[in-house]
Amino acid sequence: MTTTASPDLTQVKRRQRQMWASGDFHAVATLIQPVAEVLCNSVDPRAGWRVLDVACGSGNAAIAAARCGCDVIGIDYVPALLARGRRRAEAEGLTLELLEGDAEALPFPDGSFDAVLSVFGAMFAPDHSQAATELARVCRPDGRIGLATWAPDGFIGEMLRLVAGHVPPAPGVASPLLWGSEQYLYELFGESVDRLVATERTFKFRFRSAEAFVDYFRSYYGPTLKAFEAVDGDGADALHRELVELVRRHAVTGHGPVTIPATWVETVAVRASS
Secondary structure, eight states: OOOOOOOOHHHHHHHHHHHHHTTTHHHHHHHTHHHHHHHHHHHOOOTTOEEEEETOTTTHHHHHHHTTTOEEEEEESOHHHHHHHHHHHHHHTOOEEEEEOBTTBOOSOTTOEEEEEEESSGGGOSOHHHHHHHHHHTEEEEEEEEEEEEOTTSHHHHHHHHHHHHSOOOTTOOOGGGGGOHHHHHHHHGGGEEEEEEEEEEEEEEESOHHHHHHHHHHHOHHHHHHHHHSOHHHHHHHHHHHHHHHHHHHTOSSSOEEEEEEEEEEEEEEOOO
């Protein structure tokens, strides 16, 4: 899942920004909002805590923490998603701040936050070690780091690998699915955390058909949308068929409405006290 090449991370990030700005990731974020609520509940923040949502997209974890009475900042590098998040917060009457920035270079002093969260966000940073270093750096000693990451052997993990088979990722960039391994996270965070607990959980996507799921993600989810754009007519047809088959296999149905269990990993770590 990894290689030894040295990628141009500046170029990788530029392409990533374009990918996540394509379609409308907010349409997917609204589906998976329950994941942010579960993660926030497990982190168990206190009202009044300062909480940071890293690679926040349109604000799922930021909104979950704000509902707990926390003082929340979210950071992401896609301005359009931040704008959607601000509208969501305003609609709910929540106070939070959403800023443009990079998960690998967080613009905050050491120990600025009581809790640092990321829901399917930091895992896509191309430099895993740097992203983990930043997550830990801005969390105060004995504070909490909460992550939601897709499991490599779950439905989304398989979907991302299927898409990568048609449109290979940049050489030398580690797979985001590595963040779904507890052992990898232990190695990634090292001595910056005193305790780390990873728990597999399941989120269920519900659509009227397998085709409806594929069409939705083809329209709104950046990685899938860009994959379809990159392949020719026959390639697009093949990718569509393979995705429909993947959905049906996980939903265990050949027709009609589908309920697709997608395994994700909830990680809660405690920042080292010294």
